[in-house]
Amino acid sequence: MEPDDEKPFQDSQNNTPVQRFLARHVPTQLANPRKLCYRHRPDLARLRGPDEYNFTDVQKQMDKLRCTDKAAITHIWSLFSAAPPQQRILILQGLLSTCCMPQLSFLHDAVKPLLRIDFIAVLPSEVSLKILSFLDAKSLCHAAQVSRTWKSLADDDAVWHRMCEQHIDKKCTKCGWGLPSLVKKRTTRTNMRKRALISSSSPQPVQMASYANAPLRNTCGSDETWESQTTILASTSADLPSSASEASSSEREVKRQRVESPQISDSQESSTPPPVTHDVATLPAQVHRPWKDVYSERLIIERNWRRNKYNMRILSGHTDGVMCLQFCDTSNILITGSYDKTVRIWNLETGEVIRVLTGHTRCVRALQFDDAKLVTGSMDHTLKIWSLQTGQCIRTLEGHTDGIVSLHFDSRILASGSVDTTIKVWNFETGECCTLRGHTDWVNSVRIHQHSMIVSGSDDTTIRLWDLNTRTCIRVIQGHVGQVQVGIPSGPGFTHRFIEAPVARPDMVQHQQLHYLRQQQHLQQQQRRRQLVEFSPICTVDNANEPADPPSDEDKSEARSDQPIIISGSLDNTIKIWSMVNGQCLRTLFGHVEGVWALAYDKLRIVSGSHDNSVKLWDMESGRCIHTLEGHRGPVTAVALSDMKVISASDDGDIRIWDYGVHATV
Secondary structure (H helix, E strand, O other): OOHHHHHHHHHHOOOOHHHHHHHHOOOHHHHOHHHOOHHHOHHHHHHOHHHHHHHHHHHHHHHOOOHHHHHHHHHHHHHHHHOOHHHHHHHHHHHHHHOOHHHHHHHHHHHHHHOOOOHHHHOOHHHHHHHHOOOOHHHHHHHOOOOHHHHHHHOOHHHHHHHHHHHEOOEOOOOOOEEOOOOOOOOOHHHHHHHHHHHOOOOHHHHHHHOOOOOOOOOOOOOOOOOEEOOOOOOOOOOOOOOOOEOOOOOOOHHHHOOOOOOOOEOOOOOOOOOOOOOHHHOOOOOOOOHHHHHHHHHHHHHHHHHOOOEEEEEOOOOOOEEEEEEEOOOOEEEEEEOOOOEEEEEOOOOOEEEEEOOOOOOEEEEEEOOOEEEEEEOOOEEEEEEOOOOOEEEEEEOOOOOEEEEEEOOOEEEEEEOOOOEEEEEOOOOOEEEEOOOOOOEEEEEEEOOOEEEEEEOOOEEEEEEOOOOEEEEEEEOOOOOEEEEEEOOOOOOEEEEEOOOOOHHHHHHHHHHHHHHHHHHHOOOOOOOOOOOOOOOOOOOOOOOOOOOOHHHOEEEEEOOOEEEEEEOOOOEEEEEOOOOOEEEEEOOOOOOEEEEEEOOOEEEEEEOOOOEEEEEOOOOOEEEEEOOOOOOEEEEEEOOOEEEEEEOOOOEEEEEOOOOOOO
16 A cells, blocks of 8 residues: 555544545434334343444454554544444445455345344334234244243233134134133132132022922823823022033933943033132132143144153942933033933042932933033933032932933033833923923933924934024924934034035945945944944044044035034934025935944034944044044943043943043053
8 A cells, every 4th residue: 555545544544635525424323213224223222132243353353453443434434324324324335346255245145134123122012012922922932032032922811812712622713723622721710709708508408308298180181282181399599500511312222232321411501600609709819820821731732632642540330230320520520321220420530439429210311410400311211410529319200101212401400301102301490390292202312402492312313493582393304214312412613614525425325224234234233343444535443542644625625504403312323414594415424334322522523422322522523533542341322522522331331531631641
């Protein structure tokens, strides 16, 4: 470098035009951080980790230079820092024109990361939360690993609450995932109320006991009409909490060698017990878990369902086949009824028998309980109402002329189905009892639907819908070629989405009917054997215990609907899904090789128990068999389903609990 070339630089160290340039262009806007760009805002300086790293690296390189070189470079930086935006661009354009390819390549690599903006930290938290709410769970977890700021927002309860709303108790329309319900797991207050209710003394048993010996009068009615009875029934009723849990059982004692099928208990509780005013003040404040923890727990459970990962326990105690059951996850109670004439109350957590109820003189075929009472139906022609707190029999209802094989109640009425082909409806509030006539064979299943209808299934192969207001049968659904053992209507608010597969060939329907006829011959000879039946593509039998692949896009179409449905199981080995609106069969599920005795379902899956000793899990949306649970040594006569458990009962006298909870190991 020539000496003359260094003079301007030397002059710039004194009062030269360069110094005057610096004095003139010291940007006054630096004092106001609002006018600074994102990279130079002092309030965000602590967030610029990469910049601090680069500055440290540059400082190390500067320390290696001579003092004159260091001063020259510092001077250039000062000029650029003091220049207005327009002149900065001009300086950069001049520098770029003098750069060689290596320098341009360096700029290309260095500028790209510097253009990134931490928008989560810069934007208002409301906007950041809105952006994060569009991410899936995996992306949210990745976002939480970026920085502490990102973690605090990505773990926000509002974001994960929305995530839970999208996935829990339904399948997300975007990702196709669905998680189990968490209503009873969100807080401990509900459980505490239940315990307080059970432990408190209840006046209802006294009221019911006062009517224990009330006379019963029968008046015959016409076919398919109600028959009025003036029995005064003790009020179990309006004051008692009810649950949507359902339990009933079906079929004849004679049928036991040929068909052994009670209906299943739907273990999902849908109602909340009334407030317990006398000790609400003593309850601690409601404890909420973070919604991210709730989602994480539910995701583990859903993965266990998909991978068929469970813990299995066997409860033994009955001396004969178990015909009906119901359980409640929140109170850890399981109640079973058996051919040994007893009802047993089990502690689900310990597996021990809490109480044995005796009183029926023949087998117990149906039961249901809520928070205060238990109702049982027996082949001795009677219904019994028990106090759940004390185990005392409060009331015995008589009226049927033959064995009772199914029952269901809500907060207002109790319905029972019998071998005498009738359905009796007992009104808790008025004490009135009425009879529905129309079926021509055993009434194996009764379900109260939305307080105004009854859905019944019978050995006459039909499903009937009854209007309680007009007291008439409003629809007869036909389609099964075998005795209908269970028919369960969907609950309030139930929505479904079916992925429709190709229609089965007519010859396969004939093949299925022929198989059913052959099987009836084997049952009459009291010889059971298992067969492998080939089905069409829609009638798939599960392979091993792995979930079936979803149907291809060409072979499926989605049909979303919130219309009520009925799911039925029959001795023709099939499960059918019906529209309650028009009685149309929406889908038929094939897979069991012998009669279907028991069903339970929620919004995500269907569970079925069969005479072939197996329990099958089905996907509600696609209708495909996901897993087959085996182990029973006799026909599966009852099943129940909850968010984490499948409980099955068999003619072998055992109860099996398949627990898919977070601690599942198999």
